Amino acid sequence: MNDAGYIFAGYFSTFAILAGYAAWVIRRKRSLSRLLRPEDGA
Amino acid sequence: MIDTRRRLWLAGIVVLAALGFLVFQGLGNATLYFRTADEAVAQRDQLGDRRFRIEGDVVDGSVRQVGNDVSFTLTKASVEVPVRHKGDPPELFRPGIPVVLEGRFQGDYFSSDRILVRHSETYVAENPERVTTTLR
Amino acid sequence: MTISPSSASTSSRTTTILGWLTVVSLALTAVMALVISPADVNMGDSVRLLYLHVPTAWLAMYVSFGVTTLASVLYLWKRTRSRFWDLTAGASAEIGVLFLGLTLLIGAIWGRITWGVWWTWDARLTTTAVLFVLYIGYLAVRKVPASPEVQSRRAAIVAIAAFLDVPIVHFAVEWWRTLHQDATFLSDRRLLDPQIGGTMAWTLFLGVVAFTLLYCWLMAHRFRLAWLEDRLADRAMQVAIDERRAEAVQS
Missing domain, CATH: 1.20.5 (Single alpha-helices involved in coiled-coils or other helix-helix interfaces)
Structure with a gap:
């Protein structure tokens, strides 16, 4: 494959950035719902 | 706050x-990202030695190596412009394709220092035998 | 809008299934794009970046920012005004900015390979950069402190204004001369006659499906996060009010 370095770097960084964002959203969501839980009584 | x-x-x-x-x-x-080759020739006097982008197709069989430079002919609407490019052309450069060049007129030729290979919106498989269907 | 506050886990069964579908379809897209699909006759292997560049661009511009605009209109319209639409608009815009950032990143790499430059100031690239900055501005406007109603209304107006750039980006390749190629599918000339080989077209289609699933999954979680943030802010406000009231009673 020509330019394999550029192409793989593109795919790798895209998936890494997406995974990073997803992980951030889920982590923050979990910590916030833990904060809210006591009063919401769920 | x-x-x-x-x-x-x-x-x-x-x-x-x-x-x-x-x-x-x-x-x-x-x-005005670029002027086509025929427009650039028509505006030759106004352009003088100003820097601008020129677009056209690389004429088949016109590409030659001259020392460290590459010379070829650019064409658009049957107007031809001789080009001399400093340095190596990009990987995807080949005769027949549309290109955009950055540079200026110098004497009777266009002196380019950057070749941008244009691409059309069509995609064709390199090895057609591998493709069994086409989306039509 | 009633959402049950929280079960022990923050994901529902639907979002879990959606998540797995997303992962599988993204993996399939990568395999199709990098292994099975052919190289292009002019662009060589660099055409493989198409399968990230186009799906992220479509999902950012037409879906994410489209949803943001629609939700903003529904917020401004009195009969449908609700926090739900405001939070939806914000969540969708953030995902749109993420996707558009990826479009620009992949586009730069693709440009480096095919054109020979990472960036050039042609109409398509410039208007896309403007779009990116506009929506970052929108996300910043959402954070400017004010009463919740003022904050939401202000954001909705900015969102609608920002969307005006989307058709400009779309038509940039037709209105002006650009280095960027024209649309392969989304133009009146090409819609019924796209010039793209079968395997390439199917790979691209799969990529669009995968990123659509990803958008839905991210939306489900990002919306829920926005909703939790909202609840927390409400509670902080309530605590502050109670404290003031207690002080007033004492004095």
Whole structure:
């Protein structure tokens, strides 16, 4: 494959950035719902 | 509160400055990204030795290596412009394809220092036998 | 809008299934794009970046920012005004900025390979950069402190204004001369007659499906996060009010 370095770097960084964002959203969501839980009584 | 507000003002100014810069770039550059080869020849006198972008197709069989430079002929609407390019052409450069060159007229030829290979919106498999269906 | 506050886990069964579908379809897209699909006759292997560049661009511009605009209109319209639409608009815009950032990143790499430059100031690239900055501005406007109603209304107006750039980006390749190629599918000339080989077209289609699933999954979680943030802010406000009231009673 020509330019394999550029192409793989593109795919790798895209998936890494997406995974990073997803992980951030889920982590923050979990910590916030833990904060809210006591009063919401769920 | 005051601090947040000040920071937000600062952020707003940064965003506006970025937008202003982009619009300025756009007005100056993007609306006339290139002149076609025939237009450039027609405007030869006005252009003088100003720097601009020229677009056209690389004439088949015109590409020659001259020392460290490459010379070839650019064509558009049956107007031909001889080109001399400093340095190596990009990987995807080949006869017959449309290119955009950056440079200026110098004597009777166009002196280019950057070749941008244009690409059309069509995609064709390199090894057609591997493709069994076409989307039509 | 009633959402049950929280079960022990923050994901529902639907979002879990959606998540797995997303992962599988993204993996399939990568395999199709990098292994099975052919190289292009002019662009060589660099055409493989098409399968990230186009799906992220479509999902950012037409879906994410489209949803943000629609939700903002529904917020401004009195009969449908609700926090739900405001939070939806914000969540969708953030995902749109993420996707558009990826479009620009992949585009730069693709440009480096095919054109020979990472960036150039042609109309398509410039208007896209403007779009990116506009929506970052929108996300910043959402954070400017004010009463919740003022904050949401202000954001909705900015969102609608920002969307005006989307058709400009779309038509940039037709209105002006650009280095960027024209639309392969989304133009009146090409819609019924796209010039793209079968395997390439199917790979691209799969990529669009995968990123659509990803958008839905991210939306489900990002919306829920926005909703939790909202609840927390409400509670902080309530605590502050109670404290003031207690002080007033004492004095």
